[in-house]
Amino acid sequence: MRPLIVVGTGLAGYHLAKEWRKTESSRPLILITQDQGENYSKPMLSTGLSKKKSPEELIMATATEMANSLQAEIITGSSVVQIDAEQQYVVLSEGTKLVYENLVLALGADPMRLALPGTGAADILVVNNLDDYRRFRRIISGKKRIGILGGGLIGCEFANDLCLAGYEVAIYEASAWLLSALLPEQAGRCLEEQFKRNAINVHCAAPVQSVEKKADYYQIGLDSTLNDDPHEVDVVVGATGLRPRISLANAAGLTVDRGIVVDQQLRTSNPAIYAVGDCAQVASWGVLPFVMPLMQQVKVLSRTLLGESQSVIYPDMPIVVKTSLCPLVIVPPATFNAAITWSVVQDDQGLLGTGIDEQCCLQAFVLAGSRATDTVYKSRLLRQMRLPYSLLPSVQ
Numbered sequence: 001m002r003p004l005i006v007v008g009t010g011l012a013g014y015h016l017a018k019e020w021r022k023t024e025s026s027r028p029l030i031l032i033t034q035d036q037g038e039n040y041s042k043p044m045l046s047t048g049l050s051k052k053k054s055p056e057e058l059i060m061a062t063a064t065e066m067a068n069s070l071q072a073e074i075i076t077g078s079s080v081v082q083i084d085a086e087q088q089y090v091v092l093s094e095g096t097k098l099v100y101e102n103l104v105l106a107l108g109a110d111p112m113r114l115a116l117p118g119t120g121a122a123d124i125l126v127v128n129n130l131d132d133y134r135r136f137r138r139i140i141s142g143k144k145r146i147g148i149l150g151g152g153l154i155g156c157e158f159a160n161d162l163c164l165a166g167y168e169v170a171i172y173e174a175s176a177w178l179l180s181a182l183l184p185e186q187a188g189r190c191l192e193e194q195f196k197r198n199a200i201n202v203h204c205a206a207p208v209q210s211v212e213k214k215a216d217y218y219q220i221g222l223d224s225t226l227n228d229d230p231h232e233v234d235v236v237v238g239a240t241g242l243r244p245r246i247s248l249a250n251a252a253g254l255t256v257d258r259g260i261v262v263d264q265q266l267r268t269s270n271p272a273i274y275a276v277g278d279c280a281q282v283a284s285w286g287v288l289p290f291v292m293p294l295m296q297q298v299k300v301l302s303r304t305l306l307g308e309s310q311s312v313i314y315p316d317m318p319i320v321v322k323t324s325l326c327p328l329v330i331v332p333p334a335t336f337n338a339a340i341t342w343s344v345v346q347d348d349q350g351l352l353g354t355g356i357d358e359q360c361c362l363q364a365f366v367l368a369g370s371r372a373t374d375t376v377y378k379s380r381l382l383r384q385m386r387l388p389y390s391l392l393p394s395v396q
């Protein structure tokens with residue numbers, strides 16, 4: 001019997017294997033990963049410092065433990081370098097060929113690296129897996145000043161974590177406000193204000209032009225018309241977005257766009273190959289690089305692999321931003337590029353932003369401050385989604 005092969009042992013690969021094994025106990029299963037196959041929760045990487053968790057303490061199970069519990073073979077430290085979609089086999093970096101009945105690509109995404117000039121640009125650290133995190137922890141140890149390039153979700157969470165752990169943090173964001181892809185301006189400013197109150201230096205509308213390595217620090221270069229303070233830091237962390245890993249699928253002739261294109265059953269343009277998680281671009285939803293969408297995909301894909309026909313339907317999926325200095329919950333619009341108008345009200349409880357469509361229905365919201373931690377309030381708003389604005393609970 002040919003196996004199911006899953007490439008990738010991140011949250012998508014392991015959750016899919018677990019879900020599939022609940023019903024399918026006899027078919028062989030092989031997982032392949034270029035890392036060490038440790039099972040850990042990636043979102044913990046941006047809170048580990050302040051929670052005083054070492055990289056090793058974030059590991060929930062080793063690859064051997066996962067292989068035993070999944071009744072699977074797990075090949076670690078090996079990359080899939082080619083897929084022969086016609087003959088149904090994959091080729092590993094060491095040359096081994098493995099045939100499959102079905103293939104699942106759970107490849108994740110690569111951090112984008114800014115093409116910056118300067119002698120320090122190559123030293124910019126990115127943190128996207130456990131090995132990156134081990135390196136990050138080693139390098140920041142004994143250092144004081146950390147510069148973060150990128151004020152999106154991951155950059156803001158690292159700024160929060162490093163600040164709580166006692167570091168001097170400066171964050172540089174090219175857009176006019178923090179988290180601009182997810183938040184209306186007033187909410188971004190609310191986060192900025194809380195960060196500044198906690199001595200995080202926030203520089204918005206400040207695209208970094210260069211990173212120069214000096215004797216024992218890095219000099220961050222900004223546009224000369226901006227603040228001309230010397231931006232000197234000991235470590236530079238890059239958090240400027242992620243790009244789904246599509247090259248393997250592209251070379252195999254699968255349809256790719258921003259991610260690996262899949263239908264609502266998670267099937268690629270080849271009927272024996274599927275994609276899930278950060279590498280997948282699902283039907284009209286596009287790429288959603290978060291845990292909740294991935295969990296919905298896994299449930300559907302495990303049924304698809306068992307021969308059933310289910311479709312991905314996402315519920316409203318709140319994104320909890322782990323910035324404890326200014327707690328934030330965001331429910332983005334269900335469709336990418338939806339035309340919504342934001343209104344924001346702010347009081348001593350925090351902030352409520354509502355995103356309304358042309359029919360005056362609630363399509364998105366954001367909660368900041370103590371409102372974000374009020375689960376009853378959040379549930380009330382979730383129940384109002386896609387209903388007319390006039391039905392919204394008052395701020396009080």
Ligand SMILES: Cc1cc2nc3c(=O)[nH]c(=O)nc-3n(C[C@H](O)[C@H](O)[C@H](O)COP(=O)(O)OP(=O)(O)OC[C@H]3O[C@@H](n4cnc5c(N)ncnc54)[C@H](O)[C@@H]3O)c2cc1C
Nearest residue numbers: 008009010011012034042043079080108277278289290291
């Ligand atoms: C710091 C940080 C904080 C985050 N916080 C949150 C949060 O609070 N909430 C939230 O919803 N989301 C959060 N996210 C996003 C979330 O963690 C991801 O959406 C999720 O972990 C993606 O899982 P994945 O399995 O698709 O990809 P990955 O975890 O990237 O796994 C990809 C796997 O593929 C393997 N691989 C890739 N190419 C090959 C190849 N050619 N051959 C063999 N193996 C290969 C890799 O080794 C790896 O095992 C965060 C992300 C980061 C980086």
